[in-house]
Amino acid sequence: MLLTMILLLVSLMALSVPVAVAIGLAGLVGVTFFSNLPLIVLPQQAYIALDKFPLAAVPFFILAGNLMAAGGISRRLVDLVESIIGDTRGGLPATCIVVCMIFAAVSGSSVATTYAIGAILIPAMVAQRYPVGFASSLQATAAELGVIIPPSIPMILYGVAASAPVGDMFIAGFGPGLLIAAALMVFVLIWSRYFHKPGDLEKKPVLPFLVSLRRSLFALLMPVIILGGIYGGVFTPTEASIIAVFYALAVSMVIYRELSLVEMIDVLKRSAISSAIIMFIISMAGLFSFILTRAGIPAAISQWIVETFDSAFMFLIAVNVLLFLIGMFVETSASIVVIAPILAPVAVLFGIDPVHFGLIMIVNLALGMITPPFGVNLFAAAAVGKVSLHRMIPYLVPMVGVIVLCLALITFVPMISLGSLYLFGVR
Template sequence: MTAVMLTTMVLCFALTVSVAVSIGLAAILGIQVSNANMLISVKEMFGAINKFPLAAIPFFILAGNLMETGGISRRLVEFAKSIVGGIQGGLPMTCVLTCMIFAAVSGSSVATTFAIGAILIPALIKHGYPKTYAAALQATSAELGVIIPPSIPMILYGVSAEVSIGELFIAGFGPGLLISAALMFFVWAYCKYKGWGKNDGEGRLGFGKATLQAGWALLMPVIILGGIYGGIFTPTEASAVAVFYALVVGMLIYREIKIRDLYAIFRKSAISSSIIMFIIANAGLFAFLITRAGVPDAIGRWLEEVLQSPAMFLLGVNAALFIIGMFIETSAAIIVLAPILAPVAMHFGIDPVHFGLIMVVNLALGMITPPFGVNLFAACTVARISLDQIIKHLLPFVGVILLCLMVITYVPGISLALRDLVYR
């Protein structure tokens, strides 16, 4: 059964069948081969999405779309530009900083790519940066959307591995800040080397004026994250608060969202949420079948025999996840692999929260690596270029993220220090 499922899934991937359909078809064939009752599929698919924390996903997606339409993202760009935009290479640094702030509410890298990229990619091109560099920078910076909390992949890992989502969220700040700082330093040094961005400060608002304009936008992550860590509401409840706040600010304060805009916003959010939920449902059925077949236990025993130390286990897992992330969508990969790998990691004495951050950061790389990097497609759509054109400028960014991943992997304190301070 397992061989049939894996072969079917890989074959479908090779034929460019969508991830959700590939996983679902493989699971259905697995049920047929094992002569199990097809009612299992209905039960397990419903059970996979019938979890309270998953309700946060459509709300965070909706909040991100409301922020994009309501002028919140544009004001965040002006605020970030007022901080770092005055130096050479300040505009690319503004892109990284804005994505970091936007990520503290949206939870989605694709939403971050469209919301911030629509503003900054044209601005970067106008200031003389190559179009391909602007798109590669935006795709990479938007990766922070799934690393800095709140994060949809963290929610999925928490549900799949039965780990506290609140602990995952607070542990995500360390890796997120590390990657942000590394990217900002790299783009500054690269622009110095290339001689780009000497006029990045043109049209830059003063810090006070930019802060005043962005005040309501900046208050949003404070309310959301402060409410979660202050125990006022759960991460799922926070997602609903984010939607309400973005709606009020966009319609009543900034007045950039009109009644006629709501249908398009809700429709876009519903489609995005449905795609993710369909992937989760199919992946849940697939995970149930391979678990019943004993695959997780077999893999766990094999890993224990081959990779006999925690350091080697983490190295092997990182290499495997990096390759897997190139071909399988992040959400599906987490749902399928987290129940398999998290128990093995705990056997090696690795904190499940730390391991969750390693998985999320690594698989987030898949969003900016060909052939199926969703951020690449989004950034190329905004910049109106083909995927092959972006590769040259993308590779150095991938190298920076890989270096940060190694640091996050082997220095657990980056992920766990703040978590231990708050929860222990």
Template sequence: MNGALALSLIIFFAVTIPVAVSIALASIFGIVFFSNLPLLVVPQKMFTGLDSFPLMAVPFFILAGNLMTKGGVSHRLVDFAKSLVGGTQGGLASTCVVACMVFAAISGSSVATTFAIGSILIPAMVKHGYPVNMAASIQASSSELGVIIPPSVPLILFAVSTQTSITQLFIAGIGPGLLIVCVLILMVQIWCRVKGYGKQDGDDKKSIISAFFRAFWALMMPVIILGGIYGGVFTPTEAAAVAVMYALFLGLIVYKEMKLSDLPELFKSAAMSSGAVMLIISAASLFSFLISLSGMPNVVGAWAHSTFEHAWSFLLAINILLFFVGMFIETAAAILVLAPILTPVAIAFGIDPVHFGIVIVVNLALGMFTPPLGVNLFAAAQVATIPVQNMFKSLVIPVFTMITALMIITYVPQVSLFLSDLMN
């Protein structure tokens, strides 16, 4: 059944059937033709896959991101980021990276980060003389922080699919996220100086104090959410609900940039996005059940141990595999299908599952801005109103920069684990 499941899934993907439907159809195909299971197992396993308290965090974080984008949070975060790093040549590009980092610590979504920050900074960078394709590429690559800096929806999905601690994964995401921020800032600073862009970026720089007080309530969001999780005040799922309430408080009462009449459309948008993710999760749960039943994890484990002698070579192979998977397959689907298969093999090689989860998510985040199907790529192109293919050439530098950061995160586990080690 292993080969039939994999082949049918590839065929369904190739003919551009939606991801969730492809996974479900491949599972049903395997049940009907290669097993003695009744079809009743389909709704049972799809329901069981969603019957998880931690998964409730996903729609809450998606809704919180929508509320904050509408509620005026992004403008204030951009101003604060610009007050910190916007006073030098290339300051606007650096502001993009820092603003994405802060917004990522609130939204948990890279696409939401692209639209919220990109709608402000891409036009600003173009106005200051940056080529529009370069501005869009910087935004697309910086927005991947939305799924690395906690809270992160992909980290939640990895935790649920592999029975790993969400709190430990959130803690582990901080170090890699900060490393990527530093690497991206270094990249844009060198890029701007070599090309001569951004010489006037510091002209309208605001004072740090005034920008801080203007963004104070927005900056309290990650403090409340992450502080509450790590301090044991509430679970990640409860934190997601708190994020929604706090976003409503900011948008309706503090900043007053959101009206009650805006809420139905925001709820509808969040419901549509959540429904798409949940459908993928339920289909992937059925697929994972069949994969486990067929013994594929054991087969993959035996093959890996006979092929790779050391953990470093296994990790290299996984990074190459995930790099290409991320270019073509939606992140949630890739995690839910591959993580239950690969994680036991990684553990057998002595790799910490929390570290391995970070490696998977960072690698798939790279796929979010690589052609041909990177979601951040299309979002940034939409904001910049340019064809996606116009960005391809300017993506070379960010892609190689991120590959460098990925290699450091992969082979220096303490980048991910030092904070959790300190807290244990």
């Protein structure tokens, strides 16, 4: 049964069938041919998978990110960071990383981060004679912070799928996110020093720090209000997503006045489409997971893993290899919803903290966003930079290597993830 469903799933995706449809058809085959369940189970389980309060945060965080991009918030963040580090050698690529980290603190989406920041910084880097392949690859890689720096949509999905506290996941994401951002900054500063030849280009005028700080003050307050409210116990992550939308709307339309009603319609349309795609994937993945669970497959896999790997060290190595391969072919949200209920309980049996394991899973699967053949960030950055993937790959490979090294540290040094929980007094 499992082999048939997986082969069908892989075959359909190889034929470019949308991920949600492929998962749903595999689930339909499982219900029809390998169980005695009535077909009414299909819509029932699809609905049950979506009937979870934390999932309400997903469309609101997507909308908040799109509002930030359209309302001038993201551009002001770029100006602020450029005023601090823009004059240094490699300052523009470093600006890209820092701005993605700040933007990620509200949007929760790597694709939204790619479009919002890439539209500004990819042309700026190309104008400063950075290769377009390098600029696009860096934007795609830095945007990965959108799912690691809290709040994060994949963290919400993992919390729901693995019954882990979403608030703890958010707090734990700071350590890995800062580590990856710092490692990428070191990489781009070294690369720029030895490989970037700016020539005699006239430098782009950079706004004075105090001027850019004043212009971006309301943009900076956004992550402070959202994250401060969550960690201060004022509102839940789901409620925070709604507050983020209203704050972004007020700043964009009333304070900055850069978002018109006509543009608002386009923002709502794009947000609705993105939200529908994710929710469709979650509902079909929930059905798929239900069929596997009813057949006893997760329990069998758990038993096999426990019997095969005799230590947490070997288990984590095997899981990281497995997740890396899965992330290359399966969308991150779908992977989390299907795999987390299977692997998280096994990780607990090996004495691995479920929050720590969640960060391992999210960072690893996020690599799938920047690796062919289905890296969504790659396609988004390629579209923004108007560059083919083969021109990005030579620059992408060392960046992926940097993330892999960070993943190894996150995996085997639990305090990188869990240290924030102790710092905030959660544990």
